[in-house]
Ligand SMILES: NCc1[nH]cc(CCC(=O)O)c1CC(=O)O
């Protein structure tokens with residue numbers, strides 16, 4: 089018997105009632121709205137859920153003490169001095185957010201052509217990792233690996249004659265990863281899109297006795313306009329010369345994303361990421377279906393700014409848009425999301441019980 093919409097097709101005709109009770113009633117066997125008739129019924133058939141376990145909270149760091157600075161293009165997001173970042177780590181623990189991601193605003197005087205501050209074992213990121221881990225060893229810490237917060241030109245790698253050098257950059261990234269891991273960072277997240285960096289970092293970590301440190305590769309990272317507010321936050325917006333299209337991916341491509349992800353997995357990535365998030369949910373789905381790896385998405389600064397700005401203008405319900413946007417990542421197959429909404433979303437989830 090052919091089954092369609094949960095009822096044998098042969099029986100659908102038979103079941104029609106004579107003289108419907110309601111005038112103009114449609115003779116429908118299947119009414120999808122029945123499963124939506126009440127909140128308890130909707131809860132029963134709900135396919136995806138967002139929990140606080142799905143959230144990674146990115147924090148911006150700034151030098152100083154007891155300092156919090158609003159990021160102009162990201163309403164509600166601040167740059168934090170290390171002591172304040174420690175306070176936020178405590179908040180994250182209470183909200184059962186499993187992991188923080190750290191990004192430094194580097195003083196312009198510390199930026200140079202080579203991004204040397206990246207490999208300073210006492211740079212702002214390393215200070216913050218040590219301070220947070222000392223007080224709250226049970227929260228996960230992810231550190232970005234790329235040179236852009238530290239270079240005077242704002243690029244993720246070393247430059248020669250206007251070209252971003254791949255292999256030379258990878259050597260520096262390994263040293264950057266090592267100072268972060270030695271400071272106590274749990275997850276190294278290379279965001280630079282140089283070829284071969286995952287393998288090099290894995291080897292560097294293993295040779296230094298840091299084989300427990302995980303790698304979350306920004307595997308499919310696109311050259312995107314949605315990073316604008318982030319570059320404002322870390323202070324590279326004004327200095328960035330040109331664009332990042334010779335290393336970050338072309339937004340027209342998805343097969344290429346699969347090849348990038350496959351390489352990073354082969355090179356030793358424990359987890360992979362797609363970035364940006366909402367405009368690339370198709371990529372998240374393909375990556376998850378193809379590789380069945382822990383797959384993360386980054387709801388980037390521009391995505392956050394759009395929702396926050398519209399909400400501040402009263403153009404949409406900010407809380408609902410936030411929750412809906414985060415759930416979209418779960419629906420697309422992501423295991424978690426890096427989001428500036430993390431603390432707000434976690435507060436809301438916990439209030440719901
Ligand atoms: N390589 C650094 C890096 N790591 C995360 C982001 C963007 C995150 C965001 O926009 O929220 C960027 C910016 C860039 O590649 O230019």
Ligand SMILES: [Mg+2]
Pocket residue numbers: 281282283284307348351352
């Ligand atoms: Mg790659």
